[in-house]
Amino acid sequence: MPMTEADVRWVQEPKLGFWDQIYFPAMIDGLKTTVGHLFGRKITEQYPEQEPKLPPTYRGVHRLNRDAEGRVKCVACYMCATACPAHCIDIVAAPAPPEWAGREKYPETFVIDELRCIYCGMCEEACPVDAIELTTLYDLTGLSREQMVFDKEKLLSVFDTTTKAGTDPVRTQAGRLSVASEPPPG
């Protein structure tokens, strides 16, 4: 709908009085603000010495969780690899050892290309057993592309590190699916 003349509101500048016209009170007001900030609290974060406090929902480097017995929790169902929009997860499944009760498969290899990943967290949401999670580790560096391809051992070691440091991410909950998955009413 085009704007009409009635929609236009004409705003007048406020009239300046004597104290405004001699500039001084306004200047002193301005200086008060400036000097207040000059001595006020500083908000700069001294990065390498002072690490930022990230929210627990931050999506950083992945980790592969271990179960209570220290085994990899993943059941190699390929849900994360399917959900991944960047196609950065590569899993090779193998039959689980017979002593691993209650599951058929486990991942023989589990590789994430951290350079290809867009850190959207969909793998975490897709995982039915809460085996893959994004941690709050953000300072990820490497000297070559090969170094940034994380294999199963590396991902499990991320789990060990973050658990020890007490920086566990918020657990993903396998809850109700969204309304889009429900059949239409009636």
Added chain:
Amino acid sequence: MPEFDPVYLAIVIVGLMGGVLGVVGYLTLAERKVSAWIQDRLGPNRVGPGGLLQPLADGGKFFLKEEVIPAHVDKVFYLLAPAVAVITSLLAIAVVPFGPTVAPPDPQPTVAAFEAAQAEYRNHFSFVMAPGLDVGVLYVFALGSLAVYGVILAGWSANNKYSLLGALRSSAQIISYEIPLGLSVLGVFLIVGSLNLEKITAWQADHRTWLVLVQPLAFLLFLVSAYAEGSRLPFDLPEAEQELVGGYHTEYSSMKLGLMLMAEYVHLVTAGFIVSILFWGGWGFFGLENLLTDPVGGAVLKAAILIGKMLVYCGFALLIRWTIPRFRFDQLMNIAWKVMIPLALLNLLCVMVVLQFGWPLVVLTGTSVLSFCGAGVLSVWLRGSVTNPKRPVRKLPPGLPAGVTYASR
């Protein structure tokens, strides 16, 4: 002008130049630090303790950077401009006292008396590069006007629209603000009766007063014009980054850019000394300067007081920078031509009348306040139609898209 021992003179020149350039270097750090603090940041703090070695790092960086001379510039003037800028700003310091000084002797009736007075004057050590120069402040103003050549040459030779616009703005601004700058201090010269900076300091010491108390309006006008002359915010239109990239130094790189920036800070330091000497009593500070009676300690104390006043001026410039937003160009011109020049003339008239009739100088304080408030009242009465005239806006006939207006002719 009396002759002095060249060895002493060489020491003074080297010491003063080194000192001024050191102050300039640390002013850049102070500028960055204060800017950061005012914006709730910490500022540079990595080089040396608390970032104190930052100016050295910056200087080294300037020297080591690649020197680019664009193919489209006028090489001669392009190379000349930074030199002109920095030479004029450094030359201006020659007559500026930076510590205690002795007033040069007045003209004597006979040659013998003149020689004796000069010989006596020569025995005193003055903290100034060229002592006893009678044109004093005029010399500083003259070199201040020459500084605009550096800007214009830079802007013109760079063959770049941003540079040219910046240089045009700068020349218009400097030429406009030179008038209130000169007119405002005329009153001071009339009161003291000399252009010599040492004599002006001595007058204030003798009369146990600061000229800012006698001439508050002139001080205000001088302060504003001095900031405008030095292209400090809120008068930094020549290099308004948001509009003109770097203004007249857009095309400069490496140490040539460094020289351009240095010239501006040297300008600030010179203006700080001039304001301290003309209006803030030079090396005097309510009798505090006489606390140390031995000659060396006293001289150091007085120099410290004067340099402290200069630093106060520079610090105020840094505060003002983040307090007042930049003027629009027409506002800048209106303030100079329609407010500051008439006020300066009025102030000069008051000084002439008071001196002619021999009234006490306190009257001048009253006339200053009165003319300042009078200008405010006049401004309210005219509703800013002189200093900030509004172009009438005509609404278009209905039927056209709403909100479209244009200035009527």
